[in-house]
Amino acid sequence: MGWALLLLRISLRNIFSSFLNVIVGLIILAATFFFVVGGSLVNSMDKTMSKSIIDSVAGHAQVYESSSKDKPALFDSWQIPDLDPIPDFSKIKGPLLSDPNVSAVVPEGVNTAIVVYGNTIDQILEKLRKAESPGAGSIMEPAQSNPGPPHEASGQMTRQQRKEMIDSLKAHVRQMIFVIQNDMEKHNKIGAAGSVDPQSIKDLQHAASPAFWAGFDADPLNHLEFLENKIAYLVPDSDQIFLSYVGTDLDAFAKSFDRLQIVDGGMVPPGHRGMLLSKYVYENMFKLKSAHRLDQIHEAITEKRQTIAKNPDLQDLVRQNREQTHEIVLQLDPLSSQKAVSILQGALHSKETDLPKLLSSFFDTNDSNFEARYKIFYDQLAPMLELYRLKPGDTLTIKTYTKSGYVEAVNVKIYGTFQFRGLEKSSMAGSLSLMDLMSFRDLYGYVTPEKIAETKSLEKAAGVKFVPRDQAEADLFGGSTKTDVVQSQPKAINDEAAMGGAKVKRVDLTRQAYTQDEIDKGIVMGAAVILKDPSKLKQTMKNLQAISDKDNLGLKVIDWQQSTGFVGQFVNLTKLILFLASFIIFVVMLVIINNAVVMATLQRVREIGTMRAIGARRLFVLFMVVVETMALGLVFGTIGSALGSALVVLLEHVGMAAPNDWFYFFFSGPKFFPWLNAGSLIGAFIVVVIVTCISALYPAWMATRVSPIQAIAAED
Amino acid sequence: MPQHAEKTAIVSIQKVVKEYHLDKVVVPALRGVSLTVRQGDFLSIVGPSGSGKTTLLNLIGCVDTATRGTVMVDGQDTKGLNDRQLTDLRLHTLGFIFQSFNLVPVLSVFQNVEFPLLLQRKFTAAERAQRVDELLKKVGLDKHTQHRPSELSGGQRQRVAIARALVTRPKIVLADEPTANLDSVTGENIIDLMKEMNEEEKTTFIFSTHDAKVMSHANSVIRLADGKIAAGKAAAGRH
């Protein structure tokens, strides 16, 4: 007893006796600090992120067809996994629900669509075309019973109103042509003379000539065609948007994933076809780019306390806004342009009359004027602009390439936008939009009897030749972009053709409500399983697999982590990184501590020799070195753990701000509140004990070799 | 009392040769030394530097073994003992006083003196405390029990070392030039103290010195020169 106490006393007293010990101590302190903080962060992030993933899309487990080549990868929207469809969802739903721990089974399939968006002039010409053809006025009528902002109700216009509208649109088109001409001139000045096709210049001159417009009313359709074919493509702002979506039973989805929040518009009515766009995608892809960039700068300044002066990313946004005023200029008709000029002149105290130049200097913002201009933009300019090129209530033509390479397209009504609570800013959670299961199946290329009939009637109505699947591919990749768009939107064209002629089922489709039975009977790519008690996940997964095997459902059950592709693996990745970092620290600690203790032992040869001479056995000096190093480790390890715990507790209260949008997902929101993890504390102590023990072994052995003669020999 | 002398011989050295090997050169440190020390002796080993004093003390102190010849300490031939047995012999039978004191710097005066008792593991804390206090009083340091060695003068440190060497009540105390690091007055005081202890406790003292004043306190003197006992060995016996 006294022996052990003596050792302890010597070792505790020795801790601060040498500089080397302090170095060893600081290393241990830093390492335990790292273990406690790193371990707690990764653990909290793991839990938080699991919750994000589970609560947004994945559910606790996922089932999919066992013959599939890949497994579901819900967030890997850049690469759609190769899954075989489950032929009939209704056949698996019941059996899976029979497990007492399953609270819901929600069909889910991820796909990526391409939304081709016509440019600004296309849209104006489209409006003009509709206004010119009296029959087209009825197009919007059926949609009016649906929720959403009111439309240009051309159907209820008087002759006078229609004339005014046409004149305004025509003026807008002329203005656009003028803008394009100006651009081309500039372009010709800077670039080589031959950079613009001379034919385009001629076409523009023709379209700008008073003669062209004088003859417009006499033959509007031919004039429109000229504008559409020869002029529209000169405006390079058309866009292809890649849209990732989850095809699901929207009602079941909303019920099971209660983080879902509608932001704009409303929910798709029960049983209806329709889409909800992710708010994130809506802002990023469908908002006027200048406005979106202002939003980003505004958020960075107000929420992240960044400055334009110091942040090159913000400077880049300002530069883009300064240079890309096109979209706004093209949107404004002559009257609005005039108004915009006077607003900008007032705001900038300028006498400049050129709108693009005014806009450029208006958007040339710095930290002192940004907020004022941001306000002017939204208060005064925005009311004249279409901030979003798509509004709730609009219909979007969505096309997908199916597995065999041909194109499927459907028109889907956008009912609104949504976000997942707590994940509002996450680009990862925000990458997925939601689509009803019926449209999803159409896009997947699943042919139902209903659909075959529909296709046939449409063919008749539009007189469009059926494109065989084999040939579709060649057409797709062989043709120009322009023809690609036309071919890939057969239904968009068919719709219009159908409107004028026979009544087709197509019109009914967007308005038809499906029964739960109809929704359930059909293919799905997989399903999310929501549990009552998530802690029993492993057992329930086993049970579900057993149910599938027993009933020959052909399903494979995986947990949320396996089903979310890279994102699900991210936690494992961070754990691996932490583990590797820990291992490296471990080895470095071993080497440094070992060396330091060897040096410290060499410095104490006389003391050790004295003890040996006085009668201390070898085992005693061995223990002395080991106990001393361990005491050192435990003392500094405790300090390190305490400091680390203090930091984690502090972070738990003040939160950690996400450094960028990407982290919102992992943090489950803009701020992350980690908590202290007992495992990390225990782990840190185990590491300290092991490291000090191992690194003390060699010097301790050295100490046993010290001869008492070395104590007796005189210093000199 | 020659016949009695045989019985009380506590250290007996016979024809001891000690050679050091430096590379391939053999350095003879002791070249045939024979000597008997009796219990209660206060023996001084003198000789010039390099004559083999330290080597001789190392052999008696069981921290080194002879190349040839026998070294008997407390009736045991050190050649036949392993490291564990030698260590225990040092712990229970021998006490050491070093030229540079060699106290454990992080322990207090009390703890330094207590140290060998702790290693012996045969006394209770109270017994230990009693012994330590008693000895510290004898060496005149009862006021300094809680001081650290660094807070003491050289003379005081050597007193602590004497207390430590004596605390286990060893039969023999060995001191290799215990006064070399002290001024002459302090050195003499230390020798006086050792002498006092020798008389009170009947402990055998063997110490080396090359200081003539110091050796005059001894009741027997062995002169070493060039690894051999030189002429003038004082006859064993009390004055």
Ligand SMILES: Nc1ncnc2c1ncn2[C@@H]1O[C@H](COP(=O)(O)OP(=O)(O)O)[C@@H](O)[C@H]1O
């Ligand atoms: N460890 C050693 N290695 C080699 N030679 C040594 C060693 N220790 C002592 N010697 C040599 O042995 C001789 C006796 O030395 P030592 O016993 O230290 O003499 P003293 O203590 O009388 O000065 C000297 O010549 C010394 O150089």
Ligand SMILES: [Mg+2]
């Ligand atoms: Mg010497």
